[in-house]
Amino acid sequence: MLKEIAIGRIRKTHGVKGYLKVMSFSGEYDHFMDLEKITLKSKDQSKIFKIEEVTPFSGEILIKLEGIDTPEKGKLLSGWDIWVPREHAAHLEQGEFYHADLHGCQILLEGKVIGSVQSILESGSNDLLEIKTEKGMKLIPFNSVFIGGVDTENKTIELLEGWILD
Structure with missing residues (x-):
């Protein structure tokens, strides 16, 4: 079993401070609230980011990453997948699978x-x-x-x- 798992994808930026709109692969967002860092992956690239803030927004969430302070920097991460250790992914019920x-x-x-x-x-x-x-x-x-x-x-x-x- 994979030790890390993709839990979502960066959709686009929001506002002028580099906030990122996130799509959750599970449709749930609670497990994002306790994250301290994430790995973003796109094809053959991988970058680790510390999370400054996670906030609910219109049925989704916004994430603020350390070092991403402008919409221009955030836009470069659009489409990247969010990977975390398996224990930080959404909880599975009986009969559910990643x-x-x-x-x-x-x-x-x-x-x-x-x-x-x-x-x-x-x-x-x-x-x-x-x-x-x-x-x-x-x-x-x-x-x-x-x-x-x-x-x-x-x-x-x-x-x-x-x-x-x-």
């Missing part, structure tokens, strides 16, 4: 490996697992009709209905 934990899982059908999760696509009602199989890429709805046991420790996901791959 997308990062599903990525790379082996898909098992009747105990046999038939593919692996390449990505997770967000859709209206259910996320879709993009699976790489011998027959190419397939999409499987991530719901209880098609998915049985999920074991993130052993990186396996049980597929209940094989016909969905046809």
